[in-house]
Amino acid sequence: DKWVNTTKQTGDIPGVKVGDKFRYRPELAIVGLHSHFQCGIDYMTEDGEMIATSIVESGRYANETESPVVMIYTGQGGNPKVSKGEPIDQKPERGNRALMNSKATGTPVRVIRSYKFREESGYVYHGLYIVDNFWRKRGDYGKFVFKFLLRRISGQPKLTLCNS
Amino acid sequence: DKWVNTTKQTGDIPGVKVGDKFRYRPELAIVGLHSHFQCGIDYMTEDGEMIATSIVESGRYANETESPVVMIYTGQGGNPKVSKGEPIDQKPERGNRALMNSKATGTPVRVIRSYKFREESGYVYHGLYIVDNFWRKRGDYGKFVFKFLLRRISGQPKLTLCNS
């Protein structure tokens, strides 16, 4: 009945390697990387706590990527590019709360990022990251947004990708 | 690069029979029934005129279906259930214009309708219809909408379907 019938889990997905490419968001759901068709942050409930399983970076939020192993990911909510209505302060709920809990528990988060290279575009699995820190600041619309500092776990295959 | 690479055409699609079911909108595009993922009215340009190739009825607009061979299809635009913004008068452009031209030229239009039966849902190809008439009236939001009277071409396989 549904495209997706996988159980949510944190960590690597068996059969999916770092660098694997996917053309469409639903494909990420099919293989179990990220269950949402649109939402950027996926999470599960473990012992009554929400824990992030994966995030997708598509460029619709103002994320700053400093290096191949560090990324700053913007929390969800209040982005008029994404949903209707006026910009509002992001709240520590849903995906934002889940990423906070991922930091607290040190749980790895799968990172998928969109790419565009010579007319070809899609999503690439970048591997596992740790939520190293988070803070709140004023975003482009003058409202508070959450920023999550993600650090790539070392020892994973190096990614050489033209992402711009 | 794209899911869809078919040439648009009016009339039946080779290999697709009346009664064929599809689970998702993109599947309609893949087989060539209807190229749009969301838009309800598909059309092509022929001799400089837009001609409707197919319509999808999903229940988001207020359509009245009187009988198995007649349907009244609402034009596109100004529906807050579908797109952002305030309700506005529908304009004789895009899909609406194309359906008007289909009436003028007597060109058959493929009709696909959503169905729901015992937890199973999807889309069914209902066959070819003629645009028999159209008019303008006040819709649910007080704005003008177009109504298209479609009449099923006789001689096609009978459809026995639980559509409600």
Place this chain on the structure above:
DNA sequence: TAGACGTAGA
């Protein structure tokens, strides 16, 4: 029922 970093075509 509402929210969500979707997609393609005009």
Place this chain on the structure above:
DNA sequence: TCTACGTCTA
């Protein structure tokens, strides 16, 4: 750039 009868999870 914007519109469009999507589709899922919570």
